[in-house]
Amino acid sequence: MRGPNWRGRSLRVALAITGALAWVCQGYDQALMNGLLTLPTFEAAFPSISTATPALAAKHSTLQGTAVALYAVGAAVGAASCYFIGDRLGRKWTTFAAACIVLIGVLLQATSFQLAQLIIGRIITGYGVGTFTATIPTWVGESTEAHQRGSLIMLEGSAAIFGIMLVGWMELGFYYVPHSEVSWRFPIAFQAVFVLLVVSAVPFLEESPRWLLSKNRIAEARVVIARLEDVPEDSSIVAARLQSYQTSLELDSQGYSSNPFAKTPNRHLHRTILAIALNAFSQMAGINLIVFYSTSILEHSLGYSAHLARVIAGCLQTWQFFTATSAVFLIDRFGRRKLLLLGAIGMCIANAGLAGLQSHHVTSTIAGGCLFFEFMALFCFPIGYFLVPFLYSAEIAPLRVRSQVTAMSGCTNWLFNFLVAEVTPKAIDSIGWRYYLVYVCTNATAAVFIYFFLPETKNRTLEDVDAFFIGSKGPFEPVRDSHRFVAGTLEDYDLEKKVKETPDERIEYIPKHDD
Numbered sequence: 001m002r003g004p005n006w007r008g009r010s011l012r013v014a015l016a017i018t019g020a021l022a023w024v025c026q027g028y029d030q031a032l033m034n035g036l037l038t039l040p041t042f043e044a045a046f047p048s049i050s051t052a053t054p055a056l057a058a059k060h061s062t063l064q065g066t067a068v069a070l071y072a073v074g075a076a077v078g079a080a081s082c083y084f085i086g087d088r089l090g091r092k093w094t095t096f097a098a099a100c101i102v103l104i105g106v107l108l109q110a111t112s113f114q115l116a117q118l119i120i121g122r123i124i125t126g127y128g129v130g131t132f133t134a135t136i137p138t139w140v141g142e143s144t145e146a147h148q149r150g151s152l153i154m155l156e157g158s159a160a161i162f163g164i165m166l167v168g169w170m171e172l173g174f175y176y177v178p179h180s181e182v183s184w185r186f187p188i189a190f191q192a193v194f195v196l197l198v199v200s201a202v203p204f205l206e207e208s209p210r211w212l213l214s215k216n217r218i219a220e221a222r223v224v225i226a227r228l229e230d231v232p233e234d235s236s237i238v239a240a241r242l243q244s245y246q247t248s249l250e251l252d253s254q255g256y257s258s259n260p261f262a263k264t265p266n267r268h269l270h271r272t273i274l275a276i277a278l279n280a281f282s283q284m285a286g287i288n289l290i291v292f293y294s295t296s297i298l299e300h301s302l303g304y305s306a307h308l309a310r311v312i313a314g315c316l317q318t319w320q321f322f323t324a325t326s327a328v329f330l331i332d333r334f335g336r337r338k339l340l341l342l343g344a345i346g347m348c349i350a351n352a353g354l355a356g357l358q359s360h361h362v363t364s365t366i367a368g369g370c371l372f373f374e375f376m377a378l379f380c381f382p383i384g385y386f387l388v389p390f391l392y393s394a395e396i397a398p399l400r401v402r403s404q405v406t407a408m409s410g411c412t413n414w415l416f417n418f419l420v421a422e423v424t425p426k427a428i429d430s431i432g433w434r435y436y437l438v439y440v441c442t443n444a445t446a447a448v449f450i451y452f453f454l455p456e457t458k459n460r461t462l463e464d465v466d467a468f469f470i471g472s473k474g475p476f477e478p479v480r481d482s483h484r485f486v487a488g489t490l491e492d493y494d495l496e497k498k499v500k501e502t503p504d505e506r507i508e509y510i511p512k513h514d515d
Helices: 008-036 040-045 054-110 115-142 146-174 182-190 192-204 209-214 218-229 236-253 268-283 288-300 306-334 336-358 364-384 388-396 399-453 462-469 477-484
Strands: none
Touching: 008 054, 008 115, 008 146, 008 182, 008 192, 008 218, 008 306, 040 182, 054 115, 054 182, 054 192, 054 209, 054 399, 115 146, 115 209, 115 388, 115 399, 146 182, 146 306, 146 388, 182 192, 209 218, 209 236, 209 399, 218 236, 236 399, 236 462, 268 336, 268 388, 268 399, 288 306, 288 364, 288 399, 306 336, 306 364, 306 388, 336 364, 336 388, 336 399, 388 399, 388 462, 399 477, 462 477
16 A cells, blocks of 8 residues: 655654654653552552552552552663664664554553553553653654754654643543543553554654664665655765765774774763763652652642542643643754753752642642642753653764664663652652652752753754764863854764874864854
């Protein structure tokens, strides 16, 4: 059957929308348990994780945290698996395989009658979603132009928050179907709609031209570039793109290593550490207290009724969706560094406010103040801290090891996601408001890390980003050089002058023309 003939902008947009549909599942399934945990029919089906009464809370909180958090373990394993399969299958077919795996996991969850089956289904779903998160930002980033790369990838973040918002309101609606298991089975099963759309669209999309070139499939790369640019294959634009990608690969190959931890002239180890550390910091922001457990906290800690708690949780996620959508328009205007700093500093202030307010006896006034800081957190995190770490990891990773770096950074993101989800119920039960102080410290540290070590990548081609790191001698130099170097594509610079035969020698970056 003949598929759609997407070319140029329509092809890039189709790729971005397909990626966004996949990321709907990331937010949807991550927030799914939030409204189900206190649903009477769900508690009746899985009584061993019910915390409906104080006695049950003390007994079942650890198992509940594990049941929720094992989804993130599956996602971490899925992201890590891309280290081995990402470069073998390519961006396109890795995404397709992940969608099929998610579909299996959703089916297992929706048909669960025992806790073990539910947990296995969540792990399998997480595996597929983790593979999405380690692959799709790279696929979109390698197939789009520098000036629109950020906004197209940030569509995925907006879609993920849409998934969180959608499942929140859906669970509120099914809360009024109190005596039927449809109230929790339908919300689980509904996400299959998005997965089926991904499975249907992926075969008609193009593979990443940079990945094709890294596999020496030059003829195929030429065809894909022509389709992405909507020009003939013999166009000078296609020739220039091929030349720039090949130059980047040749420069990176001077390190004679495909190891992401190697100390090459292109600074593989340095860039890998930056990607992993940023993703760890993003999950140590404290946002999962709100995303995973907002309904429980609103009911049990802040004293809201079950109905009102769900309404407020839905409002929180709706607000988060609008702020995440605004990031689509902000990322290529203000850049990655400013949004990351907004996320870190904003989350630091929000956690400090929540700690200070909840250190006193909770009244209606204090509960309202807590809501202010929760809305603040869901303003700062979606804009600066939700998807930017995935985007940034793909941007700073060298092409030869990009799959490995994004796999490790995605795995790190999910492992810390699991850590927070696992310890949160016990931590709230044990130390209460002091738990927020942990995230005050981690966010303050993250702000310092972002400011001193992460160069700006806005409006830079992926090959230009290489120029920040090639030949630099210290961890502070890429940030300095990113401010010095004039923005442009690789064709505007003689990048070969930056790398000499002796990698230890510092070489200046020399534009081919005066700007």
